[in-house]
Amino acid sequence: MNKLRIIALSVFAVTLYACGGGEASTQDAPKEASEPVVETEVVSDSIELVIEGNDQMQFSKEELKVTEGQVVTLTLKHTGKMPKESMGHNWVLLTTGTDLAVFGTSAVSAPDNNYIPKDMEDKVIANTKVIGGGEEVSITFEAPKAGYYKYLCSFPGHWGVMQGSFVVSPK
Ligand SMILES: [Cu+2]
Numbered sequence: 001m002n003k004l005r006i007i008a009l010s011v012f013a014v015t016l017y018a019c020g021g022g023e024a025s026t027q028d029a030p031k032e033a034s035e036p037v038v039e040t041e042v043v044s045d046s047i048e049l050v051i052e053g054n055d056q057m058q059f060s061k062e063e064l065k066v067t068e069g070q071v072v073t074l075t076l077k078h079t080g081k082m083p084k085e086s087m088g089h090n091w092v093l094l095t096t097g098t099d100l101a102v103f104g105t106s107a108v109s110a111p112d113n114n115y116i117p118k119d120m121e122d123k124v125i126a127n128t129k130v131i132g133g134g135e136e137v138s139i140t141f142e143a144p145k146a147g148y149y150k151y152l153c154s155f156p157g158h159w160g161v162m163q164g165s166f167v168v169s170p171k
Helices: 002-020 100-107 118-123
Strands: 046-053 063-067 071-078 092-094 124-127 136-142 147-152 163-169
Touching (some): 046 063, 100 147
Parallel strands (some): 046 071
Antiparallel strands (some): 071 136, 147 163
């Protein structure tokens, strides 16, 4: 107890000395006495995300991170040159527990609905339309509750490689 107080007092004294010394460099606090660092992060109300798709059937990101309740503006850019009929891309965020394979397979039958199968629309948290080379599209939605979600491109044959994790941190 007493020893602790003495250490605390000497740290205080060193701090005083350092402050008064003008030129004295700031000393690092002794490691053994320091408490675990609690990072205080200021989370803004909104976030902008950009993800690209290309002619090689790839998304530029495998993971996107947001915080619960944030207003998310997501922009999908198609950096390729191929038309949307042959190399179209969209970005679809699915509810947890939705089977990507089932969704991706069903999507084939929904070309007139941006490859969102009508009977699975309730599994979609947010989605962009399908775009082709050189195009881009933005959507805005509210981040769902904290958890791990999956996104994919539901253009026929793409979901197997064009998918990623959407991580929502608690507030
Ligand atoms: Cu695609």
